[in-house]
Amino acid sequence: MSEDRIQARVIEDRRLRLLIDAVVDYAIYMIDPDGIITSWNAGARRFKGYEEAEILGQHFSRFYTDEDRRAGLPQRALDTAIREGRFEGEGWRVRKDGTHFWSHVVIDPIYDPSGTLLGFAKITRDLTDRKMAEETLKQSEQQFRLLVQSVTDYAIYMLAPDGRVTNWNLGAQRIKGYLPEEVIGQHFSMFYTPEDKASGLPGRAxxxxxxEGRFENKGWRVRKDGTRFLAHVVVDPIWGDTGTLLGFAKITRDITEATQAQQALEQTREALFQAQKMQAIGQLSGGIAHDFNNLLTVILGNLEIVRKRLADDPKIVRLLDNATQGALRGVSLTQRMLAFARKQELKSEPVELPALVQGISGLLRSSLGPSVALETRFPERIEPVLADINQLELAMLNLATNARDAMPDGGKIVISARVETISDPLRAGRYVCLSITDTGDGMDEATLASAMDPFFTTKGLGKGTGLGLSMVHGFIEQLGGRFILKSQKNQGTTAELWLPVASEDSIAAPLAEEPATPEVPRLCILVVDDDSLVLTSTCLLLEDLGHQVITATSGAQGLEVFENNMGIDLVITDMAMPQMSGAQLAQAIRERNPDMPIILATGYAERLEGFAARLPRLSKPFTQLNLVEIIASAM
Incomplete structure (x- = not known):
């Protein structure tokens, strides 16, 4: 070989050496026929960690794991390269610092022109990142398969492009009733009703x-046993990388119970809305009837006195009788209005609260939704309360709905009860305090002060009537209990229903026959009414009977008159008066004179507490005969 060719060969070898040494992503080195390392590039140095001086002359098996060396893998790699002309594989290798990396290895044998084996060229690539990504993907796929198989509330399965079922999870098995071997390979239209199959719905889906990239609807589907269930269905196409349709992912949820619960809830809400509306109209009717009764009391009272004094003139008596008949028609009208106001008549009976709450717990939970947890806390033994079951259930549903609306992001509602004894003279007795506590937004002082006012609402236009809390308040008050709201901004709300404990004599005994009306002596009677016309009419009727009458236009004035007149024999007071009601006036008078006879006059049915409930009541409008009878009873 000429010197120029030798020089060119040296230059070429040097360039090749520089090229190989410049590669840093691959370990490229030579080993002799016995596996001894004879060269070492920068890539090998970078990810195996050895400098050239410390690795040349070493056996290449030092890069293998102990297990692979014991299994003879290094020598088998060389034998394969010799036998097949090439060895290629992947496996764990060991760096200088002892850490492992996943490598892709190629070993090529090198022969001289005469066929003598000179050694091997070995190229190693670090694929650790790819290996870890594959392992992560594999683990993720395994977890996903486990997740899908573990879901029991949803039927999750795959379809081939032609609609045949290709896999089947536990949820599908539970909801539809088929085992995997019974359904895989079958067309998914087997789950549809005959009428849906006849209309071509499976194919259209x-x-x-x-x-469109998605199909979603609700409809009836058929289980293996032939029963039907209402399903919410989603079908998504699955496309390959080349745009080929690989099949469909199908998710089915049984929404039969949820739909039925929603329908029941809507019916209950409608009933609640109607109850609230009727309550508002009833309050309005009751108020109008009360004021109208005051007017009729005046008219009838004056007509009665005039008729007595002009009884000798037939023409005038006829006119008075005609006017009286017209007024009595007004009485009939007010009675119908009051009957309407009391249309939701309470049927009070002993109620076991734990059993009542348990009975409506399903409805409560469905109305609250999955984001609101419901918890009940009742003592082991709790006395029954006196209440109307239907109205109490509606009240609790209304309060629970309010609590849910105050927790848009979810929360917890706790229903609890405790027994309390109240010593307040007007509400003395044993009560069960039924509490409904939420973890919602709460109310500030201004909102809390107005919360029970009719038509007050914070839910926005069209989202609430503002009658719910006022209805609950009226219902509880009518039972003889109390409704208390406690709330602070951002600290939740507690609604307390104080319900009277049912006593042994909850069922009223039959009324004894009243004795004949006795003669009543001339009395000194204090009459209290804030309506001057009613006050004057009542005085005229009493004076016509021969009684001495003292008048007062308010509860406070009546109490002052009573204290300054020791000779008063009887008190007749209007019930509905501002500042001091008739019941409060009666209580104050009884504190000063426990034996004083008191009559309460009222224009509509009012529930009284304590001793006031036992006082004689004079319903407006009243006649002179009514006065005679009630005075005789009171005396």
């Missing part, structure tokens, strides 16, 4: 999913 796949066509829409393919065309």
């Amino acid at each position: 796949l066509e829409i999913a393919t065309r």
